[in-house]
Amino acid sequence: MGEGILYRVSGPIISTKKTSGIVMNEEVRIGEEGLIGEVIGINAEEATIQVYEDTTGIRPGIKVYGTNKPLSVELGPGLLSQTFDGIQRPLTVIKKEQGIFVKRGAKPPPLSREKEWKVDIQIKEGDIIGPNSIIGEVKETTLVKHRILVPPDAMGKVVEIIESSTYKVNDTICILQDEEGEKRELKLFHSWPVRKKRPFIKRLPPEEILFTGQRVIDSIFPIAKGGVAAIPGGFGTGKTVTQHSLAKWADADIIIYIGCGERGNEMAEVLEEFPKLKDPRSGKSIMERTILIANTSNMPVTARESSIYTGITIGEYFRDMGYDVAIMADSTSRWAEALREISGRMEEMPAERGFPAYLGSRLAEFYERGGRMEVAEGRVGSVSIIGAVSPPGGDFSEPVTTHTKHFIRALWALDTELAYSRHYPAISWTESYSEYFEEIIGWWEREGIDMENLRNRVMGILMEESHLQQIAQLVGERALPEGERLTLKVAELIKEGFLQQNALSKVDAYCSPKKQFRMLKVILDFGETARDLLNEGIPLFKIIELPIFSEIKRMGEDIRNDEIDKFDKLEDKLNKEFEELRKEYG
Amino acid sequence: MDNIYQKKLIGAQEITGPLLIVEGIQNVGFGEMIEIEQEGMKRLGRVLEVSGDRAVCQVFEGTSGIDREKVRIRFTGTPMKLPVSLEMVGRVFDGVGRPIDGGGEVMAEFERDINGAPLNPDARAYPHENIITGISAIDGITTLIRGQKLPIFSGSGLPHNEIAAQIVNQAKIATKENFNIIFASLGIKADTASFFQRKFEEGGAIDRLITFQNLADSPTIERLITPRCALTAAEYLAFDKGRHVLVILTDLTNYCEALREVSTARGEVPSRKGYPGYLYSDLATLYERTGRAEGKKGSITQLPILTMPNDDITHPIPDLTGYITEGQVVLSRELHQKGIYPPIDILSSLSRLMKDGIGEGQTRKDHPNLYSQLYASYSRVQRIRSLASIIGEDELSETDRRYLKFGEDFEVKFLKQDSREARRIEETLDIGWEVLRDIPESELTRVSKNEIQEFWRK
Ligand SMILES: Nc1ncnc2c1ncn2[C@@H]1O[C@H](COP(=O)(O)OP(=O)(O)OP(=O)(O)O)[C@@H](O)[C@H]1O
Numbered sequence A: 001m002g003e004g005i006l007y008r009v010s011g012p013i014i015s016t017k018k019t020s021g022i023v024m025n026e027e028v029r030i031g032e033e034g035l036i037g038e039v040i041g042i043n044a045e046e047a048t049i050q051v052y053e054d055t056t057g058i059r060p061g062i063k064v065y066g067t068n069k070p071l072s073v074e075l076g077p078g079l080l081s082q083t084f085d086g087i088q089r090p091l092t093v094i095k096k097e098q099g100i101f102v103k104r105g106a107k108p109p110p111l112s113r114e115k116e117w118k119v120d121i122q123i124k125e126g127d128i129i130g131p132n133s134i135i136g137e138v139k140e141t142t143l144v145k146h147r148i149l150v151p152p153d154a155m156g157k158v159v160e161i162i163e164s165s166t167y168k169v170n171d172t173i174c175i176l177q178d179e180e181g182e183k184r185e186l187k188l189f190h191s192w193p194v195r196k197k198r199p200f201i202k203r204l205p206p207e208e209i210l211f212t213g214q215r216v217i218d219s220i221f222p223i224a225k226g227g228v229a230a231i232p233g234g235f236g237t238g239k240t241v242t243q244h245s246l247a248k249w250a251d252a253d254i255i256i257y258i259g260c261g262e263r264g265n266e267m268a269e270v271l272e273e274f275p276k277l278k279d280p281r282s283g284k285s286i287m288e289r290t291i292l293i294a295n296t297s298n299m300p301v302t303a304r305e306s307s308i309y310t311g312i313t314i315g316e317y318f319r320d321m322g323y324d325v326a327i328m329a330d331s332t333s334r335w336a337e338a339l340r341e342i343s344g345r346m347e348e349m350p351a352e353r354g355f356p357a358y359l360g361s362r363l364a365e366f367y368e369r370g371g372r373m374e375v376a377e378g379r380v381g382s383v384s385i386i387g388a389v390s391p392p393g394g395d396f397s398e399p400v401t402t403h404t405k406h407f408i409r410a411l412w413a414l415d416t417e418l419a420y421s422r423h424y425p426a427i428s429w430t431e432s433y434s435e436y437f438e439e440i441i442g443w444w445e446r447e448g449i450d451m452e453n454l455r456n457r458v459m460g461i462l463m464e465e466s467h468l469q470q471i472a473q474l475v476g477e478r479a480l481p482e483g484e485r486l487t488l489k490v491a492e493l494i495k496e497g498f499l500q501q502n503a504l505s506k507v508d509a510y511c512s513p514k515k516q517f518r519m520l521k522v523i524l525d526f527g528e529t530a531r532d533l534l535n536e537g538i539p540l541f542k543i544i545e546l547p548i549f550s551e552i553k554r555m556g557e558d559i560r561n562d563e564i565d566k567f568d569k570l571e572d573k574l575n576k577e578f579e580e581l582r583k584e585y586g
Numbered sequence B: 001m002d003n004i005y006q007k008k009l010i011g012a013q014e015i016t017g018p019l020l021i022v023e024g025i026q027n028v029g030f031g032e033m034i035e036i037e038q039e040g041m042k043r044l045g046r047v048l049e050v051s052g053d054r055a056v057c058q059v060f061e062g063t064s065g066i067d068r069e070k071v072r073i074r075f076t077g078t079p080m081k082l083p084v085s086l087e088m089v090g091r092v093f094d095g096v097g098r099p100i101d102g103g104g105e106v107m108a109e110f111e112r113d114i115n116g117a118p119l120n121p122d123a124r125a126y127p128h129e130n131i132i133t134g135i136s137a138i139d140g141i142t143t144l145i146r147g148q149k150l151p152i153f154s155g156s157g158l159p160h161n162e163i164a165a166q167i168v169n170q171a172k173i174a175t176k177e178n179f180n181i182i183f184a185s186l187g188i189k190a191d192t193a194s195f196f197q198r199k200f201e202e203g204g205a206i207d208r209l210i211t212f213q214n215l216a217d218s219p220t221i222e223r224l225i226t227p228r229c230a231l232t233a234a235e236y237l238a239f240d241k242g243r244h245v246l247v248i249l250t251d252l253t254n255y256c257e258a259l260r261e262v263s264t265a266r267g268e269v270p271s272r273k274g275y276p277g278y279l280y281s282d283l284a285t286l287y288e289r290t291g292r293a294e295g296k297k298g299s300i301t302q303l304p305i306l307t308m309p310n311d312d313i314t315h316p317i318p319d320l321t322g323y324i325t326e327g328q329v330v331l332s333r334e335l336h337q338k339g340i341y342p343p344i345d346i347l348s349s350l351s352r353l354m355k356d357g358i359g360e361g362q363t364r365k366d367h368p369n370l371y372s373q374l375y376a377s378y379s380r381v382q383r384i385r386s387l388a389s390i391i392g393e394d395e396l397s398e399t400d401r402r403y404l405k406f407g408e409d410f411e412v413k414f415l416k417q418d419s420r421e422a423r424r425i426e427e428t429l430d431i432g433w434e435v436l437r438d439i440p441e442s443e444l445t446r447v448s449k450n451e452i453q454e455f456w457r458k
């Protein structure tokens, strides 16, 4: 095994001299305490290592040992409902061992070695199997069947296979023999290097929506299963609330939430809230499909850097089982800053704003790991990525935002003005976009909804409104003709009645496809009928005095997802009130 | 401990800014504390980097007067520790935790590494209970929650010190548990420090207060240590002794400048405005030492105060702070000039944790909707004011004019209060309803019919 002598310590970055037998990206142990590190640079006999734990007291002269393996994650039953740190250490176990603070030196295995799983074997002796073939299944939670996969780098003939029964993750369940006669033992879990993307057969175009229950997203700027999106926004504009809403309500099979350099209390909120929330489709606790990676801002910055890779590798693993996985990374800016800090300590040449020149390529590599893929045996799975971006001063022209925009296909730009006026979610309809709309339109069609038409009309009104607002600012709203003022009013309905959605509301936090459709329709019907009335000479102030006007604004809160027929009543009411107004003016 | 023998060295290789570069060392660890001595002068410092037999050390008191050849350096083999005990309550310490009130040494129950360790995210308990400050703008609109970090964004010349002193004197928790306050000054002027001292004495807060003091003429680099001492004491009180602790740090801007000074001396690549790229992570190691923990009765709440250079909220200090804290209380120069104390700009202020600490069983059942109504109406006032400045007040509609009246009353009756007035939460909420009577009932869209009946009509 390789080793070296520690020479320099600068915060989380150390270097060794007289190094031999250690390779790039190898996981290493430092000193007697065995702190965990990873080799991030090698130059002749010098290795640069990032240490995943606090380095206080570490001194030159101590030994650094290689482990003969790259930094990896464990993939197998026992991942779901867990909270891990940035290098997949199980925080619940660490809590039991160490108390409320994380001290260094903890090395419990990510997957419990004691827990027994009921394994249902699906192959037999003599079968020829290969990468990502399914060996068997474990019902890991009531919501998720965990498929035990052949590791991507193994194949051969099954020469031994256990019977269906209960096993622990470390038990050998299958022995494969390859063409050269080489045997390989497979366990209930396998390890995979975090920085290496898991292979797949081919990339497929996205075709289904990742339905989130958030109106402005699903109806206006949707994301596909296997899509990649970013949410940039200044502090307090709603990135985390949006990410949490997606983690709660998106119709993915598996949710991986990466708290990357953010707040501890937000993690506590997820841990308190999620177990109590029910998935709208299955009625089961959403925690059963969720994995948390929590590396908060005060935890080692190196483990923050790796947390993103830990999360995405676990995501790819569930994709390989044929699942639709959604990954939320809050915040990718903190990850980029970790890169910057590490690069600075390595004294690399900085590019823009001190970020290393490879910032763009690292971001690209990350987002490239998202997508909808054919994995093996005709199985298809997907990884959707939603990355929060925290631009300094809320200025989107900074490097992380601009680079990210090159690699994503949906952008939900959060607007500080909207957030200040408590228009939540503060997703700007002028700056946001989605390239998935065309690809997923078939999904809405299958629901029997002509979303394309509705969306175009809504966007048309909003665009006209922002134009009219500019004029109104110069001459006052009252100086505009009535027809234009009606447009402003309809836009007000769209904003307050449709785009705004309170994530904390019991009724409205999740909005079903039908409800989204009916809400849009009522608003557009109001607009059309009102325009007819205007043309018939009825004054605008009379129209917006109608009770229906304020009722439409409240419909999100007033009508539950399971009371869609109330929209019929709302439409009736609309027609009746307009009819009466007509009569009044006869 | 394998460093029983003291590692002493005479002479430094190089002195740059607050840094001392020492060669010929052996067995020195990253982050350990050093003691510096030269002809009776004693200073403290810390190892920032070790490389072979060379160490870069930062000297808290600065390096001026240090003679490269005569200086003696002792490496202590441990990171800096703070002796903690219940005896600290009521006492005053300097910026590195030495008593300066003439009361003698503190008998330590434990010695704690001032850098602390991160709270395990899985061991945190989500904060739910409030602290009532007696200030309407805070209690009513940006309620402070036990376990929250809520900074005050101020500007030079604005009364953030008065507000801080008022909070220290008035802060109350509903339950009968022990409540302590830790006050750490970071580079504030001596007369500001004595202002605080006088206020605390007047308000009788001394008995529950621990003070750490680094003044404007105290060593700059020491400021990097002071908040860590304060938070170490806070963690001890909260998680060893089950107490609720409110930590006030002022002024964080001075802290950040000290950090910039060290970074510049080390020749690091700066990020924005000369501040180091790790300013966010460094601030997080302070601000995140807040919260509650599973199975522990106590809590740590932080109220850091910072003055925004040029009132610019996008300056890296307030910006990165806002990215870490759970909301912010923003002071307004305009309100201050109008004579409104406390001049809290509720529209740009936000308490992200208040949703779980107000309402039935916490403050009063009408609080959530009342808050939302006040916010919405006052934000309407701002739009009407700017409209009025274009078209003139006479051109406004009747409703708009009533909004203007509401705006005045909200500022003068709700926001404005005496710096000694501690309002009960019921009073705060009642005043909120009272000022809402200026606007017509049809405008009250955020509150329920029942609430209008029960609170607005009475
Ligand atoms: N959809 C929403 N519904 C209701 N409230 C919201 C919504 N979005 C945001 N908010 C409000 O805005 C506050 C800030 O949101 P959030 O914590 O998501 O900001 P952020 O963009 O993640 O900020 P930071 O970058 O500082 O982490 C929340 O505490 C909440 O009060």
Ligand SMILES: [Mg+2]
Residues within 6 Å of the ligand: A239, A240, A241, A262, A330
């Ligand atoms: Mg956030």
